[in-house]
Amino acid sequence: MFEALADRLEGAWKKLRGQDKISQSNIQDALREVRRALLEADVNLQVVKDFVTEVETKALGAEVITGVRPDQQFIKIVHDELVQVMGQENVPLAQADHSPTVVLMAGLQGTGKTTATAKLALHLRKLERSCLMVATDVYRPAAIDQLITLGKQIDVPVFELGSDADPVEIARQGVERAKAEGVDTVIIDTAGRLQIDQDMMAELARIKETVQPDETLLVVDSMTGQEAANLTRTFHEKIGITGAILTKLDGDSRGGAALSVRHISGAPIKFVGVGEKVEALQPFYPDRMASRILGMGDVLTLVEKAQEEIDLADAEKMQEKILSANFDFTDFLKQMRLLKNMGSLGGIIKLIPGMNKLTDDQLKHGETQLKRCEAMINSMTRQERQNPDLLASSPSRRRRIASGAGYKETDVSKLVSDFQRMRNMMQQMGQGQFAGMPGMFGGMGGPAAGNSPAAPGWRGYNSGAGSKKKQKKDKKKKGFGTL
Structure with missing residues (x-):
């Protein structure tokens, strides 16, 4: 949703890049792009007129802020006006004094x-x-x-x-x-x-x-x-x-x-x-x-989605396993399924700042690669899942897994090597520093390395994460760390 509107509005910001300040002369092209973007998004004509008028008035009357470029200042003005048009704040569902x-x-x-x-x-x-x-x-x-x-x-x-x-x-x-x-x-x-x-x-x-x-x-x-x-x-x-x-x-x-x-x-x-x-x-x-x-x-919505799915005790155990390099394929599979429970990969990624530019093909490719990983892990024995090192030293095990999952031995080898590299990097990073592993998706065949917003499931939580029931029992816990 909103992809076309977002692309059009980005064209408006470009009209102001390289300018020293917002003025009557240089803002007209940007406003024209905003108007066109809203009309193409099928926004009511009167809303468009009022919106553009308000943005122009606020932009021309805005004080120049040191260190802020005109296009950045214009984005802030448009953002605030969008919030104003849509209602400023969430209006919760009523709960009557009487019942029901x-x-x-x-x-x-x-x-x-x-x-x-x-x-x-x-x-x-x-x-x-x-x-x-x-x-x-x-x-x-x-x-x-x-x-x-x-x-x-x-x-x-x-x-x-x-x-x-x-x-x-x-x-x-x-x-x-x-x-x-x-x-x-x-x-x-x-x-x-x-x-x-x-x-x-x-x-x-x-x-x-x-x-x-x-x-x-x-x-x-x-x-x-x-x-x-x-x-x-x-x-x-x-x-x-x-x-x-x-x-x-x-x-x-x-x-x-x-x-x-x-x-x-x-x-x-x-x-x-x-x-x-x-x-x-x-x-x-x-x-x-x-x-x-x-x-x-929309990081807040992303956090709320995760809080509904992640259990506090499980999060703490997972963190201990990550820091001690005991994170295994069983844990990895569990985190992939957690990600599925939160919604589609595309829907989750688009909640992460800066990731709206990933194409549908890239997102679909990432979904496909997660399914490949899951199929190969499901073909492993319990012992192999718990001890990934067994697979690194045994070509016969990798061939058997590849045959059972319907893939090549090289695919299994790549999964194992990428997993070991990821596990080592996770151990080296300190507690609370799980900010995304280069090559996680890239190494496993998803979007290009470095462009991935999140590794499956485990990324982004610390020992404060918990389900709503757990949070009520432990109000001192404060949710999530880096996302």
Whole structure:
């Protein structure tokens, strides 16, 4: 997402390179590039006009900072304005004083509303909030079955009365059930249509009047661009919404929806869907999104992803093994699987500052090489995984592994030699200095050596890393070291 917008904006910075200061004359070309970038990203025209005007005013009025180049100062101004347009700060989901908190999900058919309902339930469950999902979409074939299936997948109960019941009555009884069982949050999945119509709006209004939700979230397909903002405004005027969830932001979205929704509709974006998996939902942070758009990465989101997967005790044991050169292929395999659990390699890499320029081919090549490594390690015996030196001195073992994995002996030899070199370098680096090993991906056939943002899994954590449950038990631990 946003690659085209980021490339266009980079062209704007280039217009100011080599200049002594920002002036009325030299800023016009840069502003023209910014305007073109936003229009091509399908940002609402009024948003573009207001954005460019604000950037120009702030740029010309900015004080010259010693040691800061004009293009750097201009980037900072554009970044701050992007944050302003998208809402300045994250707006968390409401949690009512009474129980349960009721969340009403609305939206057109095909936006991913039912899946977003399950994603939100899983997100809240990770925050240790109990949930009940209520299926009121009695019109779309298999909509109720879909929600039940998703509920089983994430271990969240679903309340339903079948496809013949009145949606308003289903919603009312669902909330009553949650009250009786002491459930913390109720999420009501409502019916959608291919387009806005009076029947859908009337039904939503009746459900809302009956259950009195604490949140009314509109699920919007980010692929619709600036139309997403107009849709949000229409729902807000007719129903009254408290926020939006943007889905499919991992696809070919050009960014227009993310940059238009808040400014046009007045409703904040609260969450974004970044994949098809039920875990792929993230709280929306305008400053982090602005950094991604400008190619600065998003280290905070990367850290949060890792914290969800890494256990404190495992991290401490792994660090001890690294420092004592006892890190073996079993550990390496474990870290590769950890990386998979955090999401796609491409998605993780693009959160790292400076890595947005890696091409899709490079990322795909890196994914392929990780799979090759995993296949070869899986062909090893337990003894060979625990003692990689056995493979360095035994061609017959390497041939057997290569045959079992479907690769050449030279591939296994390269894996072993690169692993030993990496392990030696890791031992030589001091505690807390795991900042990336030259040749890690390059040596194993991924992106070129020195260009790799991260070695699988182990890179970037120290003994402070931990799961959320562990962090609550040990509040003195502070998370991650270098990334």
